[in-house]
């Protein structure tokens with residue numbers, strides 16, 4: 001495989017992605033693997049958010065942060081809380097207790113003028129530009145997530161799911177098995193329950209870089 005010379009690679013500017021509502025960093029790790037420097041923002045402390053070159057965590061309200069700083073990034077991702085739209089809330093909770101942050105979040109992301117991605121559960125008010133499932137990546141999980149993008153997808157929707165493949169019954173194997181199957185090995189069980197597998201955001205990042213990115217860092221095409 002051809003690799004850039006180290007001196008050249010070091011000199012190449014890296015694209016910067018803003019990961020809003022980052023949790024313990026499932027989405028962040030996928031973008032990082034695709035070559036982005038990642039700034040994760042969450043309203044709660046995230047002691048297990050990845051550290052090291054290319055990762056930065058900011059504790060803040062994501063709506064405020066994207067309004068103030070979103071325009072300084074090459075790409076903006078938002079995993080706005082899903083509780084209002086999840087089936088679990090419909091069964092066991094009250095949707096009115098969970099505000100819709102997708103609608104104001106989308107407006108603020110659009111106002112940055114940067115390309116953006118919103119991820120959420122099926123049933124959330126998103127245009128399904130991409131629908132991803134762990135089984136399509138060879139992961140042993142059935143976990144559907146919808147992605148709406150500023151570029152509107154592009155016919156690369158990953159389907160169908162491969163649910164005919166054996167998927168382990170995790171209740172018999174413990175939560176650790178679930179986190180590991182998600183590819184979120186650095187998280188606690190609770191964090192992994194809320195997370196997006198890095199394989200999903202890596203695939204979205206690759207779609208963006210391959211088909212929709214046409215400018216250098218700081219000049220990303222919307």
Ligand SMILES: C[S@@+](CC[C@H](N)C(=O)[O-])C[C@H]1O[C@@H](n2cnc3c(N)ncnc32)[C@H](O)[C@@H]1O
Pocket residue numbers: 020021022023024025026027028041042043044060061062063079080081082194195196197
């Ligand atoms: C579904 S989880 C995100 C999972 C994460 N994207 C991942 O892949 O690991 C939603 C996160 O939104 C955070 N959150 C909720 N309201 C927020 C707000 N107003 N600003 C920033 N973060 C918020 C929660 O603390 C939670 O960590």
